[in-house]
Amino acid sequence: MVVYAGQGDPRRSIELLWRAAGAEKRPGPKPGLSVDAIVDAAIAVADEEGIAFSMRAVGERLGRTAMALYTYVPGKNELVDLMYDRAMAELPTSYPLDDGWRPAATRWAHDMWEFYGRHAWVMQVSQARPVLGPHEFAVIEALATILVSTGLPGRELRGIVGAINYFVRGAAQTIAEARAAGGATGEADEEWWYARSAVLLEIEPDLEKKFPMLHLLEQDREPIDPELPYLENDALENFRNGLRVLLDGVEGAVAKP
Template sequence: MASHRSGAGDPARTLELLWRKDLPTPSGQRGPKPTLSVDAIVVGGIALADEEGLDALTMRKLAERLSVGPMTLYTYVPGKAELVDLMLDGLYARMERRAPKGTGWRARLEAVAHDNRALHERHGWLAGVSTLRPPLGPGLMAKYEYELGALDGIGLDDVEMDAALTFVLGFVESTARASAAATAARRESSQSDEEWWSANAPLLSRILDPARHPLAARVGSAAGAAHGATLDPDHAFHFGLERVLDGLVVLVSRKGRKRPGPPRQAP
């Protein structure tokens, strides 16, 4: 389960910051112009989260990283909740977009899935953020517009287009969380999955009874031998994405069959 969520800060202030309106402009101060900016704070927050995780990101630690006092930081961003939304939108705005491998909608949507997976791989802390209340900033809106383009003109209505995109992105997020959990398990145990299974093989062989659970023993052994672990995130992503897209093929085909043809001319 995600331990953080977007949209947790003050909505009005968050939207002002996302769209860079009504930014604080310190006045009445003598001396050089301030070198700090909202953009610099966002970049610093992303870097800190990438290095230490989102739980480690605090306004005080970020202020130290930016060589300013915590109170100075608060004059630009009200708190961590608003900062997380700014960080998310900043990543969305800078997402790399690969060229699809084909010309059809399936190739376009596959590219969208790979783009989002790559974003999660570069910023592992994203898997711990729930975006049910997404940051409605320029980065997100541009991302949504671009990704909907993969489904435009293929016969789906607007609600179905949104649902299909949500379906694909939800799959990507679920595999990203599983991958992040596997990475955390390896880090905390100081063992690779293969090392963990090897160390626990004698115990597991006493627990798992092929006579009592023949399918579990056979299939589990085959999968473990194939992947060297209970989960291979790369295989899970590629296998699952193909099945997700196969499901959408059925939807698009069904919509095409229901689409009315041109009206018949009277004899």
């Protein structure tokens, strides 16, 4: 199931995201849980099981039933929104511009890259409807601050912010989901990949002739970090080179009128 961000009551969602909770005294038993505790537990579960975690699993981690969560949170969709925004709190909200915008933007991208690696499920939260939480805003504000210092007009910058954002997310998806998928099946990712491509080469031996340019692209590989498994090296190389080209494009826009 695709989890669309925030399909519940808009007011309730936004209030939870921005913690507009009145802390007045109320009758009834003391709350044993809290929205924060639930969100933290849910993030922990999602880090292990992915976005397809169950409300029952979150409840269990807190020593409650699944239904107990519904006292604090309207439903799973809203919980995912809260998880998304809370996870983003891990990220820096500003970057030094002493060496100019480019090192700062590179740092931003690398921080995001690592963030996605820690929380692969984040990339499964629908991007279409923005969560509109404070930490998500802060993260984009950080990138916007870096890029505004280039002096480029807003019209240009919107596309650039989007491009960097999409690129990092896409590049991270390749590697992080691979790890997640391997973890879910218990099968090592390398093995899975080799099994598939071996069968493919067996069934279609002329593959290289049918797709010569793809074959050409695979030339002169060398691992960046021999400690890392094959796929991660691959992804890291693509990430660095892609980011460099993308930022070269930004530099070109800055240099031009």
